[in-house]
Amino acid sequence: MTPTITAFQRSPDGGRGQARDMRVRWALEEVGQPYDVRLVSFSAMKQPAHLAVNPFGQIPTYEEGDLCLFESGSIVFHIAERHAGLLPEDANARSRAITWMFAALNTMEPPILELVTAVILERDAPWHAACLPLVEDRIRKRLAELSRCLGDSDWLDGAFSAGDLIMVAVLRRLNRSGLLDEFPNLAAYVARGEARPAFRRAFDAQLAVAAAAAAG
Amino acid sequence: MTPTITAFQRSPDGGRGQARDMRVRWALEEVGQPYDVRLVSFSAMKQPAHLAVNPFGQIPTYEEGDLCLFESGSIVFHIAERHAGLLPEDANARSRAITWMFAALNTMEPPILELVTAVILERDAPWHAACLPLVEDRIRKRLAELSRCLGDSDWLDGAFSAGDLIMVAVLRRLNRSGLLDEFPNLAAYVARGEARPAFRRAFDAQLAVAAAAAAG
Numbered sequence A, B: 001m002t003p004t005i006t007a008f009q010r011s012p013d014g015g016r017g018q019a020r021d022m023r024v025r026w027a028l029e030e031v032g033q034p035y036d037v038r039l040v041s042f043s044a045m046k047q048p049a050h051l052a053v054n055p056f057g058q059i060p061t062y063e064e065g066d067l068c069l070f071e072s073g074s075i076v077f078h079i080a081e082r083h084a085g086l087l088p089e090d091a092n093a094r095s096r097a098i099t100w101m102f103a104a105l106n107t108m109e110p111p112i113l114e115l116v117t118a119v120i121l122e123r124d125a126p127w128h129a130a131c132l133p134l135v136e137d138r139i140r141k142r143l144a145e146l147s148r149c150l151g152d153s154d155w156l157d158g159a160f161s162a163g164d165l166i167m168v169a170v171l172r173r174l175n176r177s178g179l180l181d182e183f184p185n186l187a188a189y190v191a192r193g194e195a196r197p198a199f200r201r202a203f204d205a206q207l208a209v210a211a212a213a214a215a216g
Helices: A021-031 A072-082 A091-120 A128-150 A162-174 A184-194 A197-215 B021-031 B072-082 B091-120 B128-150 B162-174 B184-194 B197-215
Strands: A004-008 A036-040 A061-064 A067-070 B004-008 B036-040 B061-064 B067-070
Touching: A004 A021, A004 A197, A021 A072, A021 A162, A021 A197, A036 A197, A061 A072, A067 A072, A067 B091, A072 A091, A072 A162, A072 B091, A091 A128, A091 A162, A091 B067, A091 B072, A091 B091, A128 A184, A162 A184, A184 A197, B004 B021, B004 B197, B021 B072, B021 B162, B021 B197, B036 B197, B061 B072, B067 B072, B072 B091, B072 B162, B091 B128, B091 B162, B128 B184, B162 B184, B184 B197
Parallel strands: A004 A036, B004 B036
Antiparallel strands: A004 A061, A061 A067, B004 B061, B061 B067
């Protein structure tokens, strides 16, 4: 059965692959699972039909038969559990890969989300200039810890896993901040993720949506 | 084999059960798995021995034979996968319970962490008074969505699951903010979680550590 995911009709990032459908597209491409996409407008996202699938009125969602899921982390995990290629077979290695998924979403992403909020929502606030360096320092602390842990390895724990997929997707939110450049091994890690053929296919697919929206 | 978790030697919350070892203790109590606790001081958390177990220098960690895990979400999931009682047997219901774990950690907790940061780290910042209502409104938006989704159900999706466990633990961080009281069904949901015998045992265990630290 071909699953259907949702994505922004007009992504706020204009196709830079920062919206969270990118994570799901990438996972589906990694495992070779075809998928359909239903595009959702900002107004439709807050309507009952979409809220029935995602109570927080966000994308992505994942529908497959009578299964409806939301939360990109959960959807990527669902895909990784049901296909080979995104989680190791060894039980301990599998648990560690899942740990990196949670680390990306609950330790790395929260301060990065603060930065996104500060830059987008509070750009004109009188405290913006004073507050920004504090947020950046909180991110730097986590990047330094992650950088030390990664060292000169290609991926966080052995072969590429769903943990790396989520971590790279989270770190990519920093692409325009300059913060990643302070940690060359992390910048190389993100570039390594972006160079994967499955990433490229997923990126091109979401970029095509953005291009169509811009043309329309 | 009895797993060993780590917890603060002196929890910053003084035993209110806000530190993330509480989530792991609660999960272990729900499934009836005995555990050992190794207490870690703030200075020891930043030393190589602890960083080898958790690269971010945090608690909790989980050690069981040659398996070392960190991230409370991952540890709770590991426990839930290996014992009955925290994840439904039906495959779709299981995926939905896992979705609630991710929703708690990646949609609900980030704005709540912002509030914790604002109250603890930026209390004396000149922008504190102006910034706080914006953070609280971001939390209110998510609480309203969660409240509507929960309705008058006891738990988020059928029987109590690891998704409820993490969600209640995340919402408890708001206990002193007054925000939960604006959503009576969420306040009742948290109280329902706190009334579970496994929660009480876990809470008492972490409170005993805090009491010993205060006495010592």
